[in-house]
Amino acid sequence: MDQKQNLRACPEGIIFEVIGQEIVVISLATGTYFSLKSPASTIFALLESGCHRSDLPAKLNDLYSAPENLNVEQIESFVDQLMSESIMEYCKSNDGKGFDQGTIQSLAVPPYQTPVIDKFEDMQDLFLLDPVHPVVSTESTKKTEEHANQ
Amino acid sequence: MDLLDLLFANVTDRFYLIPSQGGHHPITIKLANKLVSIVSFNKTVADSYLRAIRHLEVKGLPTVTKVAKERPLEDDEFDYDGEDDIEADPLVKETDVYEDLLDLSDFTILLIDSQSTEILMPEMDFLSTPRDQPRKAFENEEGTIIATIEGEEPALSIINFRKRLALLWLPTVSQIPGYQLAAPLRTIFNWLLGDSGIQLIHAAAVGDRSDGLLISGSSGSGKTVTSLACLEAGWNFLGDDFVAIGPGKDKGTISVYSLYCTARLHRDMAKKFDLPEPAVTDDKSLYFLYPKFAEQFKLEIPLSRIFMPNISKGSTSTHRLSTADVVKEIMIPTLAYLPGRERTTLKNLTHLVSNFPCHSVNINDSIDTIPETLRRLTLMSLV
Numbered sequence: 082m083d084q085k086q087n088l089r090a091c092p093e094g095i096i097f098e099v100i101g102q103e104i105v106v107i108s109l110a111t112g113t114y115f116s117l118k119s120p121a122s123t124i125f126a127l128l129e130s131g132c133h134r135s136d137l138p139a140k141l142n143d144l145y146s147a148p149e150n151l152n153v154e155q156i157e158s159f160v161d162q163l164m165s166e167s168i169m170e171y172c173k174s175n176d177g178k179g180f181d182q183g184t185i186q187s188l189a190v191p192p193y194q195t196p197v198i199d200k201f202e203d204m205q206d207l208f209l210l211d212p213v214h215p216v217v218s219t220e221s222t223k224k225t226e227e228h229a230n231q
Numbered sequence: 232m233d234l235l236d237l238l239f240a241n242v243t244d245r246f247y248l249i250p251s252q253g254g255h256h257p258i259t260i261k262l263a264n265k266l267v268s269i270v271s272f273n274k275t276v277a278d279s280y281l282r283a284i285r286h287l288e289v290k291g292l293p294t295v296t297k298v299a300k301e302r303p304l305e306d307d308e309f310d311y312d313g314e315d316d317i318e319a320d321p322l323v324k325e326t327d328v329y330e331d332l333l334d335l336s337d338f339t340i341l342l343i344d345s346q347s348t349e350i351l352m353p354e355m356d357f358l359s360t361p362r363d364q365p366r367k368a369f370e371n372e373e374g375t376i377i378a379t380i381e382g383e384e385p386a387l388s389i390i391n392f393r394k395r396l397a398l399l400w401l402p403t404v405s406q407i408p409g410y411q412l413a414a415p416l417r418t419i420f421n422w423l424l425g426d427s428g429i430q431l432i433h434a435a436a437v438g439d440r441s442d443g444l445l446i447s448g449s450s451g452s453g454k455t456v457t458s459l460a461c462l463e464a465g466w467n468f469l470g471d472d473f474v475a476i477g478p479g480k481d482k483g484t485i486s487v488y489s490l491y492c493t494a495r496l497h498r499d500m501a502k503k504f505d506l507p508e509p510a511v512t513d514d515k516s517l518y519f520l521y522p523k524f525a526e527q528f529k530l531e532i533p534l535s536r537i538f539m540p541n542i543s544k545g546s547t548s549t550h551r552l553s554t555a556d557v558v559k560e561i562m563i564p565t566l567a568y569l570p571g572r573e574r575t576t577l578k579n580l581t582h583l584v585s586n587f588p589c590h591s592v593n594i595n596d597s598i599d600t601i602p603e604t605l606r607r608l609t610l611m612s613l614v
Contacts, residue, residue, distance in 0.1 A: 096574050098577050100585065103554050105554060105562075109566070110365065112563065112567070116554060201558075207449070207567045209363065209364070
């Protein structure tokens with residue numbers, strides 16, 4: 082674990098938005114999409130806003146009013162998963178502009194549960210498809226061809 | 232200067248080489264809230280390739296009279312890659328029709344093909360992506376130029392926001408697939424509308440009186456059948472596969488904008504509707520609904536509902552889509568079909584689905600009942 086560097090969403094090919102109380106993350110490189118519900122969404126938002134991973138337990142403790150089931154190892158494991166899925170990566174500097182405080186608080190919906198990533202791979206084929214369809218010459222395109230060849 | 236700036240300069244210089252005797256064929260369309268001029272250099276290409284947007288044509292604008300002007304060609308004008316791969320014809324005139332059109336419209340698109348103009352496309356290997364990776368659009372550092380290629384024989388789409396100019400360069404015009412004729416220029420349309428908060432979306436749209444219904448769902452889900460059933464029932468029609476969404480006339484409202492006057496569906500299914508003869512048949516048949524249904528075309532309508540149809544033999548039922556389903560059925564297909572500016576696309580789509588809950592609707596497979604079912608659901612308060 083790098084204790085000095087911050088994490089942020091991978092700039093290449095990862096896009097995300099808050100929809101209701103979830104954060105949806107889409108990998109443009111693979112077509113995989115992820116749904117992060119509370120507290121996974123809160124952790125993602127905190128990291129994206131410049132919070133260091135070692136500060137996550139304290140921040141979550143505040144946001145969820147000291148939940149009894151807050152488990153540091155589970156948080157670490159979740160952050161590792163964000164990295165192994167290429168959703169987040171270490172960066173030298175994170176400007177902390179990711180999410181405003183109000184959004185982070187609205188994502189922190191109690192009760193606190195084990196953070197999980199819901200991963201969906203069912204649309205990968207569509208994303209990887211270059212829409213090359215069967216082609217048949219038609220009257221209009223034949224005329225075009227004739228005209229073009231004149 | 233980065234590669235995209237050079238590519239744009241290269242393609243516009245090649246455009247100047249197009250022999251002027253073929254003439255130019257401009258049309259001006261109302262694309263959502265923008266006036267867009269499209270210039271092609273072959274009448275038959277214009278007639279076939281732009282047929283899907285003829286219902287958007289704005290007539291009665293001032294005629295462009297200045298078509299070409301003399302301009303001495305610089306010695307090094309075409310030498311961007313250090314090779315003399317194009318020989319400059321001393322008789323070539325600079326065609327500045329697009330500059331004139333810019334005075335009349337918000338944006339100009341040039342439609343060029345190598346087959347009829349005999350001008351080769353520039354080298355653009357750097358735009359290629361491996362087969363096992365998604366198609367990608369590339370942007371210059373300033374974010375003023377975007378380009379992408381698609382197809383086996385790649386067609387180039389490139390836009391320059393600063394010059395308010397885009398080009399679609401087709402390698403050939405003899406074998407344009409139906410999906411391209413059904414929704415021409417969609418990538419460029421998405422880029423040029425995106426900055427003003429108007430977003431292309433992979434969905435059909437119909438209008439019942441003043442209610443605009445967005446019919447979402449991935450390919451094969453029943454968007455076209457649903458929208459054609461409503462068309463046959465006398466409803467307004469805005470599109471069967473791609474429409475645009477964005478701010479409406481009244482503050483705080485969202486409107487749906489028509490883009491294409493086409494419908495693509497399997498011929499067996501098409502027999503259930505009173506459609507004109509198909510223009511193209513490949514994996515599906517392509518039907519041009521304009522001018523036959525001209526009176527039912529509406530260019531803009533306020534959005535009331537988003538439905539995702541599921542045509543089945545069961546009884547009618549409805550449920551609200553989960554966020555994951557919204558991403559799967561609306562966001563992913565739109566992002567997959569429209570490369571470039573993906574963050575803007577996701578932001579615009581998020582704004583849409585945050586304001587309009589999406590409902591899945593199981594509809595009885597009797598086509599006649601579809602419009603009445605949708606009308607009833609539109610009037611209901613759905614949770």
